[in-house]
Amino acid sequence: MTDLSQPGAIPGAQAETGVPPPLWLLAELTYRCPLHCAFCYNPLDYTDHHRELSTAQWLNVLRDARALGAVQLGFSGGEPLLRDDLEVLVEQAHKLGFYTNLITSGVGLTEQRLGNLKDAGLDHIQLSFQDSTQQLNDFLSSTRTFELKQRVAVALKKHGFPMVMNCVLHRYNLPHVDKIIEMALALGAEYLELANTQYYGWARENQPQLMPTREQLVEAEAVVARYRAEHGERCKIFFVVPDYFENRPKRCMNGWGAVFLGVAPDGAALPCHAARGLPGLTLPNVNDTPLREIWYESDAFNRFRGLQWMKEPCRSCEEKERDLGGCRCQAFLLTGDAANADPVCDKSPFHEQVVKVVQRAADASTSAAAATAREQPIVFRNDANSRRFAAASGAANVRGDHGGQP
Numbered sequence: 001m002t003d004l005s006q007p008g009a010i011p012g013a014q015a016e017t018g019v020p021p022p023l024w025l026l027a028e029l030t031y032r033c034p035l036h037c038a039f040c041y042n043p044l045d046y047t048d049h050h051r052e053l054s055t056a057q058w059l060n061v062l063r064d065a066r067a068l069g070a071v072q073l074g075f076s077g078g079e080p081l082l083r084d085d086l087e088v089l090v091e092q093a094h095k096l097g098f099y100t101n102l103i104t105s106g107v108g109l110t111e112q113r114l115g116n117l118k119d120a121g122l123d124h125i126q127l128s129f130q131d132s133t134q135q136l137n138d139f140l141s142s143t144r145t146f147e148l149k150q151r152v153a154v155a156l157k158k159h160g161f162p163m164v165m166n167c168v169l170h171r172y173n174l175p176h177v178d179k180i181i182e183m184a185l186a187l188g189a190e191y192l193e194l195a196n197t198q199y200y201g202w203a204r205e206n207q208p209q210l211m212p213t214r215e216q217l218v219e220a221e222a223v224v225a226r227y228r229a230e231h232g233e234r235c236k237i238f239f240v241v242p243d244y245f246e247n248r249p250k251r252c253m254n255g256w257g258a259v260f261l262g263v264a265p266d267g268a269a270l271p272c273h274a275a276r277g278l279p280g281l282t283l284p285n286v287n288d289t290p291l292r293e294i295w296y297e298s299d300a301f302n303r304f305r306g307l308q309w310m311k312e313p314c315r316s317c318e319e320k321e322r323d324l325g326g327c328r329c330q331a332f333l334l335t336g337d338a339a340n341a342d343p344v345c346d347k348s349p350f351h352e353q354v355v356k357v358v359q360r361a362a363d364a365s366t367s368a369a370a371a372t373a374r375e376q377p378i379v380f381r382n383d384a385n386s387r388r389f390a391a392a393s394g395a396a397n398v399r400g401d402h403g404g405q406p
Ligand code: SF4
Pocket: 033, 034, 035, 036, 037, 039, 040, 041, 042, 077, 078, 079, 105, 128, 381
């Protein structure tokens, strides 16, 4: 009998399909979160998906994903610490042989829970900050959590966890990159992920306020290079230039249905974090479809897998194996069709959309009119705003709108 708790134990699946197994499982345990970040990547209508898998259902997902071949496991959300079965899930994941990572705001990470998670076998923790200053950290998350995060960072080191500090960058905090790095060094982070905002979900709503200028990015990159040269041994600093400022897209998720398998709180299986926003893509659910079938056979995971789905200019492009046409969600958001080339690419007939956004950000730093636009209120991620978006998207579906911006 096949032992399905062992990786790659599904007999012959890769040989039959030619599709490699997933390597990375992201378990989004809940959409509940005590923070209200302006750049949150959760869906705008998350309140429409409030149902959560039970402990037993999550345990099945872990077992099945490991049997498929997944080796890395991220627990995220929302705030995964709001699930009081987190320790049970970590323990099971550890027993199955996953390398486990908790992605958290730090809220709820008490000494007691840190000890329990250590005992359960958690490998590492990614702690998010919004900025190096209390004022901006608390403003952007619409909470008073800066000091708590500092205390959590100290406790986390005390319990012997390696720490990845994460800070999402945008026009408000890019000028503080040096201070953010200093904070990471002072708190003993082994890794610092300076993640420039990706404009999906709530960040997309707040793009006029969050979009940086090219000058801000160039300056921040120079600062990062200086610190890397001086402190690179102590703390590995990641800094990825945001897509909008490039002429070629990134190889998004390392390919659709190639390595990444996300599972949303309600059991919807996601080929990428933002796939929930793609219309016409029916996401299979782990409650009614075996994970193996989801990965290898579902329409959602096969729709943009490989190269066959491509339209021109990607179809005949000599660079298609390198970037796989870029990001499907960005293609949809900016062109209205997820099968188009990512408009970040200057070969895309929609590239002008990206140029305009960058230009608007440049204007916003100088012109009075655009400065006024930036004063429009930030839409914070909270239940009331989410219900408003859910109601609006329900009405749009009834009307047959697609929500894109051709
Ligand atoms: S980005 Fe902020 S609001 Fe969204 S899940 Fe993370 S901590 Fe919560």
